[in-house]
Amino acid sequence: MKTSFYKFKTTFAFLGLITLATPTVGFSQENSLPSHNENITTPTTADSTLIKTQYGLIQGYYDQINNVIQWTGIPYAKSPTGELRWKKPVDVEPWNGVFDATKAGQVAMQLKNNNIIGSDDSLNLNIYRPNNHKNNLPVLVYIHGGNNQIGTAMEMTGNTLVTDLDAIFVSINYRLGPLGFNPLPALQTGDKLEDSGNYALLDIAKSLDWIKQNIAQFGGDPNNITVSGFSAGGRDVMAMLISPIFKDKFQQAISFSGGMTVADKDDSIKVFAKAIAPLVVEDKIKPTEEQAYQWLLTNQSEVKKYLYSISSDRLVALMGNAGIRMSVFPHLYNDGYVIPKDGFNTQHYNSVPLIMLTGTGEFSLFAQSSPYFSQEAGSLTTKASAEFQFANKYGSRLYELFNVTDSANKMAPFYPANIFGVTIKYGEDQNTVGLPMGIFGAFHGVFIPLMDHSSDNYEKIIGNAFETKGAKQLSMIFKQYLHNFIHHGNPNGDDLIYWENWTAKNQSLLYLNADRQQAQIYMGEQKWNYQDVLNQMDNDQSIDAKVKKTLIAEVLNGRWFSHELDLKYKNKSLWIK
Numbered sequence: 001m002k003t004s005f006y007k008f009k010t011t012f013a014f015l016g017l018i019t020l021a022t023p024t025v026g027f028s029q030e031n032s033l034p035s036h037n038e039n040i041t042t043p044t045t046a047d048s049t050l051i052k053t054q055y056g057l058i059q060g061y062y063d064q065i066n067n068v069i070q071w072t073g074i075p076y077a078k079s080p081t082g083e084l085r086w087k088k089p090v091d092v093e094p095w096n097g098v099f100d101a102t103k104a105g106q107v108a109m110q111l112k113n114n115n116i117i118g119s120d121d122s123l124n125l126n127i128y129r130p131n132n133h134k135n136n137l138p139v140l141v142y143i144h145g146g147n148n149q150i151g152t153a154m155e156m157t158g159n160t161l162v163t164d165l166d167a168i169f170v171s172i173n174y175r176l177g178p179l180g181f182n183p184l185p186a187l188q189t190g191d192k193l194e195d196s197g198n199y200a201l202l203d204i205a206k207s208l209d210w211i212k213q214n215i216a217q218f219g220g221d222p223n224n225i226t227v228s229g230f231s232a233g234g235r236d237v238m239a240m241l242i243s244p245i246f247k248d249k250f251q252q253a254i255s256f257s258g259g260m261t262v263a264d265k266d267d268s269i270k271v272f273a274k275a276i277a278p279l280v281v282e283d284k285i286k287p288t289e290e291q292a293y294q295w296l297l298t299n300q301s302e303v304k305k306y307l308y309s310i311s312s313d314r315l316v317a318l319m320g321n322a323g324i325r326m327s328v329f330p331h332l333y334n335d336g337y338v339i340p341k342d343g344f345n346t347q348h349y350n351s352v353p354l355i356m357l358t359g360t361g362e363f364s365l366f367a368q369s370s371p372y373f374s375q376e377a378g379s380l381t382t383k384a385s386a387e388f389q390f391a392n393k394y395g396s397r398l399y400e401l402f403n404v405t406d407s408a409n410k411m412a413p414f415y416p417a418n419i420f421g422v423t424i425k426y427g428e429d430q431n432t433v434g435l436p437m438g439i440f441g442a443f444h445g446v447f448i449p450l451m452d453h454s455s456d457n458y459e460k461i462i463g464n465a466f467e468t469k470g471a472k473q474l475s476m477i478f479k480q481y482l483h484n485f486i487h488h489g490n491p492n493g494d495d496l497i498y499w500e501n502w503t504a505k506n507q508s509l510l511y512l513n514a515d516r517q518q519a520q521i522y523m524g525e526q527k528w529n530y531q532d533v534l535n536q537m538d539n540d541q542s543i544d545a546k547v548k549k550t551l552i553a554e555v556l557n558g559r560w561f562s563h564e565l566d567l568k569y570k571n572k573s574l575w576i577k
Contacts, residue, residue: 053214056095061102062131066159071218072126073105076210077203079121080175085308086182088193089123089206107152108176109312111320116313120179125172125207127218128158134166136221138486139211141250142171145231145257145445147322148200148331149177155230160453164479167486168220170211174203177316178275181331183268184296186303193245196335197265201243204236208249226252226486231444234258238407239332241350243339252489254355254482256447257362259402260410261332261560262343268330270576273297275318279310324366325558327574344410351417353489358403359424361441363395363559365461368440370555390543391555396441397533402561404509405526408502418501420491422481424450425513426474432515433465450475451482470514477519478512497521530564 049060049069060071077089084090105124110117129137144155158169174180180200188195193202212222227250229237234255239262240246241253273296280292285306296303322328332339340346367373373388404421411419424446430438437443440461448455449466453475465471481491481499491499500508500523513520528536537552549569556562557571565571 050098051217053217054094055092056099057097058099058101060127063159066163067131068128068159068162069131070126070128070158071101073103073124074099074101074127075105075124076172076207077123080123080179080199080203081120083308085120085179086187086194086199087189088191088199088202104154105173107154108173109179109316110146110150110176111317112150116316118316120312122173122175123203123206124153125170125210126153126157127215128162128169129219130163130166132166135216135219136224137219138165138167138224138226139215139220139222140165140167140169140482140486141208141211141225141227142169143174143204143227143229143233143236144171145229145233146176147324147329148180148232148236149316149320149322149329151176151232155455155457156448156452157454161451161479164476165483165486167483168215168218170207170215172204172207174200174207176200177329178272178318179312179315181329181333182272183265183330183333183335184272184276184303184307185269185299186296186301186307188299192337196338197268197333198331198335198338200331201236201239201245201338204240205245205249208246212249223251224486225250226254228254228256229258230256230448231258234403235261235332238344239339241352241354241411242344242346242348243350244348245338247350250352252353252355252486254357254485255403255407256357257359257403257444258356258407259560260344260407261326262334262339263326263330263332265333265335267575268333269297271319271327271330274576276307276310276315279314280306323370324560325574326560327558327576344407347414349411349415351415353418353420353485354415355420355422355485355491356404356407357422357424357447358400359396359427359442359444359446360400361392361396361427361446362399362403362444364392364440364443366444366559367391367395367555372551372555386543387547387551390540390548391551392441394533394537394540395556395559395561397528397536398530398556398561398565399444399559401526401528401530401533405507406530408507409504412502412504418490420485420499421502421507421509422499423509423511425511426450426471427465428513429515432468432470434463436460437462437465447478450478468514468516470516470518470520474512474514474519474521477521481510497523499523534565534568 051058058071062069075092078092106119106122108118108122109120142156144151153171153173162169183197215222227237235258237253237255238258238260273293276296277289277292280286281289286292286295319329334341334343408419424442427433427437427442484493485491499510507525508523511522511524552569553571557566558574
């Protein structure tokens with residue numbers, strides 16, 4: 001395929017911000033008086049931040065700096081506590097008065113930086129819209145990352161995004177860790193949704209139902225919803241493409257560094273039983289962990305009663321440090337109802353226009369945080385640097401394939417809708433981005449500062465790398481493609497390099513890069529396949545052969561992308577036998 005290349009010198013008028021003194025939205029705002037909890041008040045004046053949903057009135061606020069209106073912490077389902085802990089989400093009770101949606105909602109219970117944070121009462125979402133008079137705006141729904149164990153809806157906000165996209169942005173909180181996924185037999189209820197163990201997916205489905213039923217009140221188009229997610233959220237999006245329960249819930253999809261993952265439910269049961277067994281012994285239910293393990297594998301009512309008695313903070317502290325290894329915290333179970341038994345080997349997809357994105361340095365942060373490198377990561381001495389570069393180079397190449405090309409290859413015969421693949425290279429040139437980003441390259445999450453200028457998730461990594469003229473132009477162009485995609489199901493438009501859709505015969509990818517002065521956008525093809533990468537590893541003599549063997553066995557092993565690598569190098573399985 002002939003490669004096209006173009007350095008952009010164009011700016012886009014649609015990206016200009018017009019600051020208004022007061023909110024001027026023209027969407028529906030029926031004002032009737034709804035009373036509920038500490039977040040409920042009585043309305044005093046009508047304004048365009050006061051919206052009537054099917055459950056009651058909610059009060060948002062106007063962000064004058066960004067000329068955006070937002071509502072945060074809106075409940076889309078009841079708190080999944082007590083008898084609702086491992087159940088499908090249910091509708092929130094209607095309220096009277098006004099729900100205060102000016103404060104961030106509770107995040108899901110999780111272990112973060114060795115501290116338990118969050119609440120069980122976390123099934124809420126945030127809505128952002130541009131302050132204009134438009135109705136029927138497309139809706140971009142965002143599912144945060146964090147291995148389905150940590151993370152929050154505030155990972156990305158819409159404050160600096162919705163005006164550029166001329167769309168509504170919705171981000172959601174959902175159950176995480178063993179509260180969001182749990183396959184143990186004792187929790188089976190006879191309800192096929194609940195028996196899947198994929199409670200977090202049920203939360204996401206419920207949030208999409210809420211959005212479809214209510215988003216018109218905010219000026220959104222309920223028939224033009226794009227689901228998107230990063231990392232675990234991206235993998236959740238991919239799972240939604242094969243899940244029958246998500247049929248017709250969205251019209252487009254975007255997987256940011258996602259890829260295809262499912263966990264065998266029977267294998268997952270063993271991991272959960274092993275993880276919870278020490279709590280059983282600690283609580284003096286069984287004398288040994290082996291006896292506790294065997295007990296937890298049963299469907300006895302006493303097991304169910306015990307599981308419901310464990311406090312949430314003790315549960316979410318389990319199975320940490322997964323490091324993109326499904327064997328540590330299995331989730332997305334092939335239960336046969338929510339996710340097909342054959343997983344992504346299915347021939348039945350919810351086929352909608354799809355963007356799949358990857359960076360070229362996807363593994364850098366995971367290599368850096370692995371036990372092998374974590375003690376040296378601050379300095380990265382010459383010796384450690386060569387070893388780190390080996391692990392990062394080949395781990396990132398395999399991760400890059402996993403995120404886009406390998407997924408597209410598997411889907412193509414059974415996926416009639418267009419697939420668009422994109423690879424971000426920005427970060428590869430240390431002279432352009434400086435340090436420390438130059439070490440990590442186009443890292444896992446590199447797209448976030450291109451989309452959300454207000455995000456501080458990676459500030460220690462990126463420094464000022466996204467403040468250059470070239471990076472800002474790249475951000476504008478990237479968002480123009482996204483604007484077109486969520487509006488029309490196709491990213492192409494005027495003044496943009498034509499983004500060819502991916503096909504088995506024409507495996508085209510859009511490449512995004514920039515120097516310090518201007519964006520560099522071009523079409524190309526993936527330069528290697530999985531076997532090529534394994535061959536490159538074999539032939540690489542940049543590090544000692546013994547060290548190479550250790551890195552393959554201890555750093556690159558057992559990851560999302562490692563199946564063929566583990567087979568070739570006979571790496572030990574990390575799953576419980």
